[in-house]
Amino acid sequence: MARMKFLCDADRCIECNACVTACKNEHEVPWGINRRRVVTIADGKPGERSVSMACMHCTDAPCAAVCPVNCFYTTADGVVLHSKDLCIGCGYCFYACPFGAPQYPKVGNFGSRGKMDKCTYCAGGPEADGSKEEYEKYGANRLAEGKLPLCAEMCSTKSLLAGDGEIIAQIYKERVLKRGYGSGAWGWKTAYRETIES
């Protein structure tokens, strides 16, 4: 089985936010929640870079480790998913996540976070693949249809890559070799404890 990963080639990202919009639309993510966002570092200064970031589907995921009710699971593809039926909205995964991926809808009562929502790598949740329940809770399950995450699929500059970690790392390495530079695979050291040498 492939080990699915995200890779954002920051030297190509033009901060168009199409990935953010595509994600929100594909999964009908509620107001106030963004499963993916584009962060611009050193905005307006020389050397500025934009990075598109969502859940990185970490190896030995911190969210899964700290969850008090053990609602996370890792699929055979290395995708980190969770069950909204088990989630109690305590916020612990949010304290542990290095990428700020978990989001909580504000439910009416003060102090009570709703069920956590995060990027599913377009792979839905524990419900039957492609079912109505799955779509309502987690959004579309593109992986089950043999498609890759929509954010990466529709990235206009092909900055955001999704797919088998080894293949996207190879694509990135070739790019770096050809153009002669690369600012590295952002977040890989933290998420997968490895870097792509360029």
Place this chain on the structure above:
Amino acid sequence: MSSFARFIRPAIGAWALLLLVMAAPVPSPAQQVNPTASSVNERQLLQEMDRIQGRVSIPDQRSGVLMQPAGREWREFRNVALRWIGGVAVLGMLAVLVIFYLTRGMVRLESGRSGRTIVRFNTFERFVHWMTATCFIILAISGLNITFGRPLLLPLIGFDAFSEWSQWAKFAHNYLSFPFTIGVVLIFLMWIGGNIPNKVDLEWIKRGGGLIGHDHPPARRFNAGQKGIYWIVVIGGGLVAATGYVLMFPFYVTGIEGMQMAQIVHSVVAVLFIAAMLAHIYIGTIGMEGAFEAMGSGEVDVNWAREHHSLWLDQELARTGPNDSQPQPRRAASAAE
């Protein structure tokens, strides 16, 4: 010929110089521009600060934090350190209490019951105590569930049942924090008068507080041990309340690092608090004869007061006299007094 050479040499020199000046700023194909030479670098940014932050164009400005690996240390605390601290504190205290009970047994009323009682805590004081105590027990159980439930309870009752219980426990934990906090504030105001440490406490501590041996060192309304409990409740309760609200209202006060710190303080203070309260519950129930009545009916036997709070009893008797309006069934038994 030489005059021609003299004429042409500066001309060649001028041309050569011009070519040189023009050639300099044009990059040769070998010297390609490297845009990442000056660009931001992940490793460098993480070394400078423990997180990488930037600008986002979506309304949620907090999502501008791109990366924050500090969560890994917090994870280590929560999954390893806290379980050790909590386990040792709570189980250690239980073990100490069991051993103490088996060796020392219940602290008896040495002079027996007099049958006469004196008011120790009025209705309002008891109401505040039990409101705080009830909240504390529920908060403690639901809090311990967050730390110890997954390894201990989840395997026993399964995912669905454990999740359902934890959901209710979380609601209880959040909502009961309010009456608990009010209780802590009232306890602080209500009993501050009797809980300022003084010389009597030093004497009490020196004589082992009557826990060791069968001594009864003098004490006012609150002895040094009770003053300790009072300050644990006020300071510990204040800390868990303050840090708890930081966690309950994310981003109102601090960001993620602040919430990680708040969780560390909240959980460590809470497990120590629980350990201290176990000792408090012990001495207030099976640990000492006649102690529970103080918070039960609010009236203690005069002999109990004489043994444990002699200075307070003298003060009260001088002021009001014993409570003679109560039925006195055991007066005969203590006729020797």
